[in-house]
Amino acid sequence: MPCADELYNYCCSALCILDESSSHHTLKITFGGVHTRSCSTVPLPSAPTTKHGFSGLTQVNVPPEAPSQHPGLSGFSLLPPTPSSSPAPSYPYPLIPTYRYSFMLPIYSQPQPQLPSPSAHHDWVPLFIGGIFLWESLDSKSFKSQFVIRNGDTSMAAMTKGDSAKSSNFSSLGNSNGINRTSGMNPKIGATKKLIIKNFREKPKVSEDYQIETWKKLKEAVIAIQTSKRIDDCLEDLYKAVENMCSYKMAAQLYDNLKDVIENHVRENVEPYIRGVQDRKIFLKEMEACWKAHCNQMTKIRSIFTYLDRRYVLHTPSIPSIWDMGLELFRKHVIGQQLAQTRTVEGLLMLIENERQGDVVDRSLLKSLLRMLSDLQIYQDVFEHRFLQATDAVYTTEGRRLMQEMEVPEYLHHVEKRLQEESDRVLHYLDSGTKWALIHTVERQLISEHLGSILGKGLENLLDNNRLPDLKLLYSLFSRVKNGLTDLCFHFNSYIKKKGRTIVIDPEKDKSMVQDLLDFKDKMDNIVNSCFQKNDKFVNSVKEAFEHFINQRPNKPAELIAKFVDAKLRLGNKEATEEELERLLDKIMVMFRFIHGKDVFEAFYKKDLAKRLLVGKSASVDAEKSMLSKLKQECGGAFTSKLEGMFKDMELSRDINTAFKQHISNLKSDIDTSVDLTVSVLTMGYWPTYPAVEVNLPKELLRYQEIFKKFYLGKHSGRRLQWQPTLGHCMLRATFENGKKELQVSLFQALVLLLFNDVEDLSYEEIKSATNIEEGEIKRTLQSLACGKARVLQKTPKGKDVSEEDKFQFNREFANKLFRVKINQIQMKETNEEQKATEERVFHDRQYQIDAAIVRIMKMRKTLSHQLLVSELYNQLKFSVTPTDLKKRIESLIDRDYMARDKENPKQYNYVA
């Protein structure tokens, strides 16, 4: 600490170092005094070498002429020496001028303008100041600082000294700045302060019996609290007393004393009191009351002794806080006693048991006592385990009993109610840590244990009756337990398989099979979506089950689905709008997806489609096309290429017919052009094969047909046409006594009716020979004309069936409310032969697939036993085949030299390349 007169010797030179190392430009200003003694006392960071070649603690005399060129202050504005730099006359050292520099400094961490102490020398190191720093806050970011360097200033130095009592000598200089706010050339310096040094203040002593007296006072207060009496002393005094005792190192003693008092109270008063109560319920109530009282007392006591808690207990790790000490004592002396503990726990269990049985119990009592156990940290040890055991026992018996007594839905609701109750219990009074174990116990005893019997007893019923809310509940309960959903899914799956099989397998129900399937699928989907949360497992299970049962009966479902589609796409199906139809088709496609033998579907669909197109019964081209695109999406282009070909043929035919009509009108001949001929020309490969039939056509029709043939062959050379009379149909204009009618009839019907133009009566034989229609066909035709709804002919004898002896007569009195009467429904009807033929064709085509599969496998394996070959075939083939069929195909391939039997082992085949 430099003394006042030493300051005279200080030279006013400064070295400013720019610290480049930090991100800020830190200006370090060091002042080197001429007086080397003071310099040497100050630690300095290593200063960079200046231009002048000085480093470290070096003095640089600022040349008065050009202070702004001082190297260390570059970048800062350095005010030139003011005119008053001439020596002030009042100072004894006139040679040293006063400079005034001002520059900007960034703020560092210091919130207040303050010269850093040497300890913070990384920011600032004023080595020594021969002048004054003046700090002014410019804004929040920087300070303007000025320092005035002048020759040694006694008054300033003295002032500096006056404030330097606490801090180190250099930082003290900073404190002087406030005085020199009025900075300027000659700052006015305040009156000199004298440095007064005082002795330490002596600590007041306490009287000898202070501790005893004070404790007495405190003890009285504690006992007053414990006995619910008025406290005589002011609480603040008590608090102060504790504080004082702590200050005089009596804390440990105080703590021990306090503990003794509390322990005494608990042991002497509380515990015996509790012991005296006999009745269980009253016991619990008393226990609660004691606990509450204890807590209240402890709270108050702790408030008084807060200072002890904070100052002593907190810093002494080995002892518990006052509150914990209270708990510990209570645990030890009250609840720790075997009798009290048992009675409490059993009382609690009894209350809970009562509540489970439906009684109303004092939940707040339960809650408070259980909280007490938790607070005393014995909840888990003395209560939780026993509680869970009791729960387990209760629900084991309840589960067994109720499974016997109740219906499944009722039982499920009961379980849900129980689960709700138990979680309420947790919510209301149990410790939340018990929740998992408790709920788990209930789930195990009420659900897990009875998974099998719930599913076996109730699932089918629920599904049958479509009891959605119950199923939803079932799902949510089962999803709680392990294996619950797996089991549910398994049973659900087998239910679908079982039910589905009954739909599919019975030939009696063939008529409604597809509709039943669609309804069943809808129902199951609805259940999965609304009750089983669209769980993927269930969705897949439904698919798997459907696929399984639908293929239980080979081929028939596919056939029926095709026919179902046909019925929907046929003209006159007015029950559905376009969107409904579209939706229905989508559903059918879902069903179609399950079917393995898709070739059966294709064959029947093709047959029906052909009829729809040729007889003109298709309801809407859009619907047909949409169905086609669905099939294409599902099975690929190869599957539908023929069907598409059929549509193409129809389009081509339309063009041809337009051209033909033009041709006819140009043709000047005697032909009767009143007949409107439309021919559908089919490409052989696309359409189902139709047997070639020869019938006798009337002359004019024959001629007409010839004209078309010529026209067509003229356009397409190298072809021939084969007429297909079975598929033709006509519109006849008929004259009856009641007026004219238009009859829509098949070609065969037309041929028969036309015969009656000349005569009134014809016998069966006459008709047959005149038309040359095949026997079964003519019978069906005559039946439709004479025995159907619209009877254009009359048959003698009357009857439902046509026999070869029958005679037919034109029905003059034919009446129908419609002008246009359709009698050609028989054409759309599928005959048994047709159905058989279609089936046959499918089976025939399958042979090629089987052959191909056998050759494929044999080519890969070269040698294979019969058994392995058959099993591989079953894997490859998408449709069902009997082993005998396979055997036949294998034989056939052996005959054709695709493969051969092994010579040594007849059960083994070799591939013949």
Added chain:
Amino acid sequence: MKFKIKSWNSVAIWKWLANDDKCGICRAPFDGCCSDCKIPGDDCPLVWGVCSHCFHMHCIMKWLAAQQNQICPMCRQDWALKSDLP
């Protein structure tokens, strides 16, 4: 006249006037088309040689393009298109 035909929708199936049911080159039936085509009919027509053999047009074109001598693959006679079709 009790009955008079007003309109008549007839159905006919066209077939190639071929003397074989399979094309001698691609071995595919004439009812179908050659191995490169998908739609039978005018897109994949048949042609008849003077030797009376017939093939898919695409097939015989390919065959002839690959041969030095323009001969029928079936009978080795010179290939020429038959002009007068039945």
